Amino acid sequence: MTDFKEKEKMGTIDFFRTSIKNIKTVGTITRSSKFLCKDMIKHVDFSKARSIVELGAGDGVITKHILKAMHPDAKLLTFEILPKMFDRLNAIGDDRMYAIQDSAEKIGEYLEKHDMGKADFIVSAIPFVAFPEELTYKILNECKTHLKQDGKYIQVHYSLLTKKIYQEIFGNVDVSFTPLNVPPAFVLVSVKK
Numbered sequence: 099m100t101d102f103k104e105k106e107k108m109g110t111i112d113f114f115r116t117s118i119k120n121i122k123t124v125g126t127i128t129r130s131s132k133f134l135c136k137d138m139i140k141h142v143d144f145s146k147a148r149s150i151v152e153l154g155a156g157d158g159v160i161t162k163h164i165l166k167a168m169h170p171d172a173k174l175l176t177f178e179i180l181p182k183m184f185d186r187l188n189a190i191g192d193d194r195m196y197a198i199q200d201s202a203e204k205i206g207e208y209l210e211k212h213d214m215g216k217a218d219f220i221v222s223a224i225p226f227v228a229f230p231e232e233l234t235y236k237i238l239n240e241c242k243t244h245l246k247q248d249g250k251y252i253q254v255h256y257s258l259l260t261k262k263i264y265q266e267i268f269g270n271v272d273v274s275f276t277p278l279n280v281p282p283a284f285v286l287v288s289v290k291k
Contacts (some may be wrong), residue, residue, distance in 0.1 A: 112233045130223065133278040134254065135163040137285050138221055138283040141252050144168055149209070149246075151241070152176045153202040153237075154224035156188035164221065165192050173214050185202045203237045216246040218237070222253045226260050240268050245290045253286045264288045 128187055130138070136260045138160055142150065144167045155161050155176040164174060174195045176186045181199070188197040196212050200206075202224060209217065220241050226234045251268065255261075264271040268288035 128236070129159045130254065131276075131279040132163075134276045134285075135160050136255060137274065137276045137283075138252055139163050139167060141285075141287050142167070142219045142221070143252055143271075144172070145156060145176055148172045149214040149217050150174045150239075151205060151217045151220045151244075152154075153220065153222040153241075154178065155183075155187050155197075155206075156180075156223060157183050158190050158223060160223065161187060161190060161195070165190070165195060168194060170194075170289070172214060172251050175205075175208055175212060175214060175217075177205075177208075201237075203233070203240050205237075205240050216244055216249070218246055218249050220245055220249070220251045224253075225255075226263070227255065227257065234263060235267070238263065241289060242267055248291050251288045251290070253288075255284050255286060256281050258284055261286060275289075 102124060108270045113130055132178065142164070145168070148171060149170060150168065151163055152164060152174065161176055172194060175289045176187060176195060177198045177200065178187050179199060179201065184197065185198045188244060188278070196208070209215065224237070245251060254256050255266065258261060258273065261271060261273065264286055269291055274285045276285060
């Protein structure tokens with residue numbers, strides 16, 4: 099038990115260091131709280147979802163919650179570009195998960211490669227606020243293209259600066275607030291109509 103707690107403590111320190119060095123890519127300096135993780139995945143219907151995508155998976159804090167709730171026959175495609183974060187994510191070692199160290203704009207390529215069809219749900223922690231607008235639109239349009247009809251796109255943000263982009267691309271966005279996180283967070287959910 100002490101070994102596990104020690105590893106988690108080291109993981110938290112590593113996350114902080116990596117976040118400070120890569121704040122524009124990570125978007126925060128702390129891991130998502132269990133409350134935020136639960137608020138993100140409560141929008142996923144795990145009884146029906148067989149193809150799930152996670153963008154900006156970091157070191158896997160939300161990933162672990164998804165895997166715990168996921169159907170045994172479901173597949174999870176996780177994207178993370180930072181090497182240190184990716185190594186920790188990849189170490190999770192669940193056969194249902196494919197960890198991808200590449201840009202999220204290639205979502206279609208990897209869904210096809212892993213024979214996953216279109217995604218039932220996309221869960222994202224990408225900090226679009228720090229991204230060039232052109233790249234944000236490119237990634238989100240790719241997500242919409244590769245999301246099933248009535249599929250949900252679920253995004254965490256720490257402000258509502260980009261809310262209008264989800265409204266523009268998906269035609270709808272529902273916002274909820276998670277105060278029990280550092281910093282407090284917004285969960286934005288759009289449905290592909």
